[in-house]
Amino acid sequence: MAAGFDDSDFVERDFPTSAPAATRPPNRSELDARVMDAQQKLAELRRAQEELERERTAVEESRRRFTEYQTGREELLHELTRGLGLIEETELASRRDAEQMAKSITGLREAFDKVQALEDSRWTQENWKVELTRALTTLENARMEWNSARLKWPVLTTAISAATGTKAADQSTASLLGDLGFWKLCRYGLAFTWPLVLLGLLIFLTLLFRR
Numbered sequence: 001m002a003a004g005f006d007d008s009d010f011v012e013r014d015f016p017t018s019a020p021a022a023t024r025p026p027n028r029s030e031l032d033a034r035v036m037d038a039q040q041k042l043a044e045l046r047r048a049q050e051e052l053e054r055e056r057t058a059v060e061e062s063r064r065r066f067t068e069y070q071t072g073r074e075e076l077l078h079e080l081t082r083g084l085g086l087i088e089e090t091e092l093a094s095r096r097d098a099e100q101m102a103k104s105i106t107g108l109r110e111a112f113d114k115v116q117a118l119e120d121s122r123w124t125q126e127n128w129k130v131e132l133t134r135a136l137t138t139l140e141n142a143r144m145e146w147n148s149a150r151l152k153w154p155v156l157t158t159a160i161s162a163a164t165g166t167k168a169a170d171q172s173t174a175s176l177l178g179d180l181g182f183w184k185l186c187r188y189g190l191a192f193t194w195p196l197v198l199l200g201l202l203i204f205l206t207l208l209f210r211r
Contacts, residue, residue, distance in 0.1 A: 104149045111142035 026034070118138060123131045150156045 100152060104152060107145045108149055111145045114138050115142050 115138060118135050120128075120131070120135070
């Protein structure tokens, strides 16, 4: 029995059965709508760009502050470590000096007490030779203690030198003035003070003439 007839068997599929509708140009309203839509999208893009700029600025500021933090931390760790080392070393040296100074003070005070306790008035005819030997030994030990302290602490030598220089200068001045004699001192005094004497005399004569 033959199959039924189908009209679709004779339809050409590669070609459209009807012509497409003609494309019409957009009207004014559609163009206005498109312009508004484009402007809205452009505004959104600008807002997004501004937001990204703010985020970029914030990120750069955070990066700068973090770099400043890292750099400052490393610098301060280095400086504080070095400073602590120097201070600790100085403190240790000062402590050693203080201990040595305390020992020197104790030695000098003991030497001072021993020298001060020497009294030759108590010596007798029988024991003065023995006491003299003991006294000289005490003085020698005290001198050794003193010289040792002067070597350890230069301030003692400096102070003594300054005091000795001042005393020598005073003695030299006094000796020089003593050698000049009374009349020479009077003449020198008059030579130094005659301008004041002349000024006083002029003032006296001026007041006398005004009266």
